[in-house]
Amino acid sequence: MHQLLARLPLSERSITMLINLSLALVMLLVGLWLAARVANIGRRAMHRANLDPTLTGFLRNLIYGVLVSVLIVMTLQQAGVPSAPLVAALGAGGLAIGLALQGSLSNLAWGVLLILFRPLSVGDYVRAGAIEGTVEGISLMYTLLVMPDNREAIVPNAKIGSDAIINFNRRGTRRFELKVGIGYKDDIGKAMDLIRQLFAADARILTDPAPGVWLDSLDQGAVVLVMRAFTRSGDSWATQTDVLRAVKERFDAEGVSIPVPQREVAVVRGALPEQTT
DSSP: OHHHHHHSOHHHHHHHHHHHHHHHHHHHHHHHHHHHHHHHHHHHHHHHTTOOHHHHHHHHHHHHHHHHHHHHHHHHHHTTOOHHHHHHHHHHHHHHHHHHTHHHHHHHHHHHHHHHHOSSOTTOEEEETTEEEEEEEEOSSEEEEEOTTSOEEEEEHHHHHTSOEEESSTTSEEEEEEEEEEOTTSOHHHHHHHHHHHHHHOTTBOSSSOOEEEEEEEOSSOEEEEEEEEEEGGGHHHHHHHHHHHHHHHHHHHTOOOOOOOOOOOOOOOOOOOOOO
């Protein structure tokens, strides 16, 4: 292209360059309009597919950015600017930016995956790595957890995605496990029946799966019973507290003892060491 223009007279070269610049400008304006239209059509399609609004906005901007990048290269080529050096410069710049923002890009990639596959959602109580809390927000770069003591934990998405995620209320129900000890002289069957009656009287304890009580172990000072029952996720903590209190009060009323750990301390009397002066 440049060689052909160099062979033309100056006036013809000027006219040809002016035409190429005009075509490039028209191409740029029309291309920007088309890129915005295509990106908006993609956004509406993602809305109809019920994708997360954060992910929808990100993908819309990504589509628009890619289209504009291709358009700029085509426009400069139409204007007579060599495209090969430009593409090489864009590639080198993209590689340098990618290396500089490696951690941020990892968080961004995991953010897209977390929003797309939804292993956790806003309102879920989760354990991500060593942090437990309620999910308050999920962005493309980080996830906001509110811990039980009301502290906020801003966790990078790469840290969440690279570790195990335990979702405590994803299925809507949770099982709790409590242990209580009774004396060796107490009736084990009676104690189990009392616990089953308490389970049946509490409407928060689900019947499917059925709750149960079993003999757990024979400790040094007590026969240990283990209780397991399912509740809805929001009732778990309150139900555990109420069940423990009800078991204590019912055992006291029915004469079932709950042994207190005891220790024997032996005092050995001996001669005091002689004092030296």
